[in-house]
Amino acid sequence: xxxxxxxxxxxxxxxxxxxxxxxxxxxxxxxxxxxxxxxxxxxxxxxxxxxxxxxxxxxxxxxxxxxxxxxxxxxxxxxxxxxxxxxxxxxxxxxxxxxxxxxxxxxxxxxxxxxxxxxxxxxxxxxxxxxxxxxxxxxxxxxxxxxxxxxxxxxxxxxxxxxxxxxxxxxxxxxxxxxxxxxxxxxxxxxxxxxxxxxxxxxxxxxxxxxxxxxxxxxxxxxxxxxxxxxxxxxxxxxxxxxxxxxxxxxxxxxxxxxxxxxxxxx
Numbered sequence: 438x439x440x441x442x443x444x445x446x447x448x449x450x451x452x453x454x455x456x457x458x459x460x461x462x463x464x465x466x467x468x469x470x471x472x473x474x475x476x477x478x479x480x481x482x483x484x485x486x487x488x489x490x491x492x493x494x495x496x497x498x499x500x501x502x503x504x505x506x507x508x509x510x511x512x513x514x515x516x517x518x519x520x521x522x523x524x525x526x527x528x529x530x531x532x533x534x535x536x537x538x539x540x541x542x543x544x545x546x547x548x549x550x551x552x553x554x555x556x557x558x559x560x561x562x563x564x565x566x567x568x569x570x571x572x573x574x575x576x577x578x579x580x581x582x583x584x585x586x587x588x589x590x591x592x593x594x595x596x597x598x599x600x601x602x603x604x605x606x607x608x609x610x611x612x613x614x615x616x617x618x619x620x621x622x623x624x625x626x627x628x629x630x631x632x633x634x635x636x637x638x639x640x641x642x643x644x645x646x647x648x649x650x651x652x653x654x655x656x657x658x659x660x661x662x663x664x665x666x667x668x669x670x671x672x673x674x675x676x677x678x679x680x681x682x683x684x685x686x687x688x689x690x691x692x693x694x695x696x697x698x699x700x701x702x703x704x
Contacts, residue, residue: 458494463502500552556586646685
């Protein structure tokens with residue numbers, strides 16, 4: 438069975454499910470390759486408006502599979518240093534793909550999210566957790582640096598530098614209630630309600646025009662890197678002009694005034 442399942446639970450929504458439940462969806466070379474291919478395809482799929490990312494079984498993802506990543510043949514071929522760097526870039530590339538995807542990503546965190554799993558949660562745009570979810574940076578507990586897979590950039594921007602630094606230096610586990618309190622997740626729900634709530638959030642996003650959503654995702658993350666308020670305002674001004682001149686902007690206004698569902702064409 439595939440290590441990654443791709444499904445379409447509703448029109449406009451693509452669900453990606455990490456599918457190694459017996460290993461807490463730990464990351465292997467096959468899982469990372471399948472995720473990369475899935476995200477590459479989704480980025481080109483104009484029918485997909487929102488992505489929901491979750492895990493099978495009782496975990497979201499425990500991070501790197503410490504029992505074996507599955508690239509021993511490539512280590513023999515490339516050598517330890519070169520292959521380790523390639524492996525690092527492969528895994529980190531998934532977080533970059535999630536971050537750069539045109540569609541918003543809703544992480545439906547069903548259980549433990551540690552290491553690379555936490556990185557993928559952070560790289561998503563909206564994060565919803567089930568009550569059994571627990572989180573940990575965890576890289577540092579395995580003997581590595583806690584600065585990994587984009588976490589050193591993403592986590593401080595989500596929860597603030599002070600709390601992020603504490604979580605990174607200790608590697609401690611924290612539960613869904615704390616994740617909600619510090620702002621890592623927006624909602625905590627019962628396990629049976631998790632996908633229902635995630636899909637409801639996807640439908641709420643899809644009430645807005647596709648290009649408006651894509652540009653908003655791009656702009657809200659770029660704003661976190663922009664050095665000045667004035668530069669951000671100028672970037673926003675251009676986004677407003679672009680979206681104002683789309684056909685979908687007129688449809689959004691008409692649908693709102695008529696109190697009917699919108700019908701967008703991404704034009």
